Amino acid sequence: MERSRTITWDDPMKGAKEAMQMDGIAYLKAMSDNKFPLPPLLHTLDFSVSIIEAGNVVFEFTPQEFHYNPIGTVHGGVITAILDSAMGCSVHSLLPAGKGYTTLELKVNFLKAITIKTGKLKTIAKVINLGGRTALVEAQLVDENNTVYAHAVSTCLILKF
Template sequence: MTSTDTPPTGELRSKTVTWHDPQDTATAGRGRSGLEFLTAWLHGEVPAPPICALVNSRLVGVEAGEVVFACTPDESVYNPIGMVHGGLACTLLDSAAGCAVHSTLPAGFGYSSIEIKVSFLRPIHIHTGEILARGRVTKPGKRVAFAEADLCDANGTILATATSSCLVIPLVG
C-alpha cells in the first residue's frame, strides 16, 4: 500500500503566512552597519525577512556580537513522530549565529553560512512554549567569522547548541 492508497484521517488544518517583500528588507540594510540594520529591524523600522513569518520567530535582542530570537513553535513544524522538526531548531540556531556575525560587520558587508554543526539535546514540543535562540560571535573576521548559538526553553534548559562559520561578503546592488 502506498501513501496515496491511505485515506486522510483527522481534521485538516491550515496556516496562513504573510510577509513583506524581502528586497525591501535587503535594500534597507545596504547603507547601514550590521548592528544598525539589526537594531532597525528590532525596532520595527525594517521589515523582518520572510523566514521569520514562516517559522513564527522574531528578533528580540541585539548588541554587537550577540543576538536573540524568540519562537513559539506550533504543530505545523512537527515531524512524523509528533515533535518539533530538528530543521526548525537548526534554522533558529543558524539565524542567531549568522545575525550575531552580521552585528559585527560594517556597512556594505553581509554574510553567508559556510557550515553549521548542531547538537540536539532535548525534544521540543508545542507545550515547550516559547524558545529562545541566542547567538554570539566567538571570532570575528574580515573573510570568515565564527559564532556559536544555543536554543533554550523559558526555564533556561538548553534544547540544542550549534557552532557556525560564516563567509563575510561584500553586498552588491
C-alpha cells in the same frame, strides 16, 4: 480535524540597497523598527526577535503543531533555522557598512526533544571570532529555565558588497 494557517509578508528586497550602506546592527534595528521588512522566514516559522545587541541577536519561538515532524516533535530543520538565524544575525550585528555574511558551515547537536509542552524557547548566541574573511559563532536553544535543547556552531563567510 484539518487545520490551516495563512502567512503574509512584504517584499524582502525592500531596503536591500539601503542595507548595504548601513552597519549590521543599524540594519537589524531598522528591521525591528519596521523601517525594512522582516525576512519571510520569520513569518513562515513564527519566529520573533527580542534582543538586538552587538554580538547577540536573540530569536524566540513557541513550538506549535506546524513545526512538527512525522513523529510529533519539532522538526530538526526548524531548530536549525532558528539557530542559524541567531548566529548569522549575531555576526551581522558586528559588521560595518558594506559587509554582509553567509553561512559556510553549520553543525547542530539536538540534545532534547521539543514539543508543544516545551513552551517558549530562545537563542543565546556568542561570536567567538570575527576575522576579516570568516567568523566563528555558536548558539544554544534554551527554555525559560535555561535548559539547553540544542547547540550549534557555525562558520560564516564575510562578504563585501
